[in-house]
Amino acid sequence: xxxxxxxxxxxxxxxxxLPGVGKKTALRLALHLLKAEADTTATLAEALAKMRFEIRxxxxxxxxxxxPECSICANQLRDQSTVCVVSDIRDVIAIENTxxxxxxxxxxxxxxxxxxxxxxSDLTIDSLVERVTKEGSEIREVILAISPTMEGDxxxxxxxxxxxxxxxxxxxxxxxxxxxxxxxxxxxEITLGRSIVERQRQAR
Amino acid sequence: xxxxxxxxxxxxxxxxxLPGVGKKTALRLALHLLKAEADTTATLAEALAKMRFEIRxxxxxxxxxxxPECSICANQLRDQSTVCVVSDIRDVIAIENTxxxxxxxxxxxxxxxxxxxxxxSDLTIDSLVERVTKEGSEIREVILAISPTMEGDxxxxxxxxxxxxxxxxxxxxxxxxxxxxxxxxxxxEITLGRSIVERQRQAR
Numbered sequence: 001x002x003x004x005x006x007x008x009x010x011x012x013x014x015x016x017x018l019p020g021v022g023k024k025t026a027l028r029l030a031l032h033l034l035k036a037e038a039d040t041t042a043t044l045a046e047a048l049a050k051m052r053f054e055i056r057x058x059x060x061x062x063x064x065x066x067x068p069e070c071s072i073c074a075n076q077l078r079d080q081s082t083v084c085v086v087s088d089i090r091d092v093i094a095i096e097n098t099x100x101x102x103x104x105x106x107x108x109x110x111x112x113x114x115x116x117x118x119x120x121s122d123l124t125i126d127s128l129v130e131r132v133t134k135e136g137s138e139i140r141e142v143i144l145a146i147s148p149t150m151e152g153d154x155x156x157x158x159x160x161x162x163x164x165x166x167x168x169x170x171x172x173x174x175x176x177x178x179x180x181x182x183x184x185x186x187x188x189e190i191t192l193g194r195s196i197v198e199r200q201r202q203a204r
Numbered sequence: 205x206x207x208x209x210x211x212x213x214x215x216x217x218x219x220x221x222l223p224g225v226g227k228k229t230a231l232r233l234a235l236h237l238l239k240a241e242a243d244t245t246a247t248l249a250e251a252l253a254k255m256r257f258e259i260r261x262x263x264x265x266x267x268x269x270x271x272p273e274c275s276i277c278a279n280q281l282r283d284q285s286t287v288c289v290v291s292d293i294r295d296v297i298a299i300e301n302t303x304x305x306x307x308x309x310x311x312x313x314x315x316x317x318x319x320x321x322x323x324x325s326d327l328t329i330d331s332l333v334e335r336v337t338k339e340g341s342e343i344r345e346v347i348l349a350i351s352p353t354m355e356g357d358x359x360x361x362x363x364x365x366x367x368x369x370x371x372x373x374x375x376x377x378x379x380x381x382x383x384x385x386x387x388x389x390x391x392x393e394i395t396l397g398r399s400i401v402e403r404q405r406q407a408r
Binding site for chain 2: 002011013018031034042046047048049052090092
């Protein structure tokens with residue numbers, strides 16, 4: 001695709017580096033910005049740069065934060081005895097949106113993936129172990145809320161091995177089964193099989 | 205959706221103002237930028253701001269340009285006698301990509317749309333008429349390459365009325381019919397009907 005202007009060409013080039021944005025979408029976004037008020041672009045550019053250069057990560061849980069301690073870790077009303085381990089910041093936001101969890105978090109920053117060259121030392125696993133074993137730690141339960149993929153299960157297994165020397169610590173995992181609204185006949189065999197083996201008592 | 209950081213919240217807010225970008229996509233883009241090199245964000249922000257604030261529009265054809273005269277208008281090798289009228293800069297890029305057209309362009313900047321409050325005076329129609337009627341003008345043909353929608357047809361009709369006092373000027377429109385690879389049975393009735401009435405002689 002040839003562009004009549006170098007300026008638009010470089011803007012389209014940069015936009016199309018974003019995930020899920022191709023050349024045509026990038027051009028549509030660039031032309032949208034050109035048609036909109038100049039302020040829109042200025043605010044967008046500034047918000048992106050500010051986010052990238054000023055954002056911090058919580059020293060305790062590695063969640064994104066504006067301050068050295070994130071708002072969840074700083075909240076004394078939350079249950080300090082439970083830590084929910086997730087791979088990604090997105091998972092924190094997703095779980096927070098359910099409003100069903102009042103404990104703390106620990107963001108691993110990914111999952112163990114030999115193919116992508118991500119080993120345990122690239123994640124915040126040591127920081128989690130330190131947090132749990134630290135003197136005076138109130139943590140009684142670690143919930144492994146990691147996506148049940150090959151890499152996720154490997155990570156969960158590695159973590160439970162790392163934590164098994166702590167007999168007083170409960171390690172749990174999120175419930176797996178048929179999702180709400182899901183059709184039994186379309187569920188995969190492994191999920192359906194496990195959901196029968198690990199059946200739950202019906203509330204009566 | 206609640207965010208753990210005001211910085212990411214404002215970046216997601218600004219990104220989700222882009223067309224076709226919802227809150228979830230915006231968050232994905234923001235987290236991608238956070239994970240990528242800081243340079244990526246800096247270059248993107250700079251390219252967007254530079255594009256918005258430094259881009260110019262060609263004085264003659266209103267195409268985007270880095271200079272007062274765009275590269276197409278400045279190219280003396282192109283056919284100065286034909287002007288292709290399009291609604292949008294995107295159409296110029298699309299026609300240029302076909303490599304089938306060697307003439308000039310005129311970008312209207314939209315189509316007449318009473319619903320959106322866009323009248324003839326909001327478009328560069330006067331500039332086109334002036335360009336065609338100017339003393340010494342070499343323009344012999346105006347091609348109306350406007351999308352055959354309700355608004356597009358209205359605009360084309362308005363333009364042809366504006367230009368009908370120039371008997372020496374040929375006004376043409378792009379060919380309409382069944383697109384290449386299109387199935388006759390799925391074509392709409394109006395297109396199919398017109399493609400039969402305006403049938404073309406088969407090359408033999």
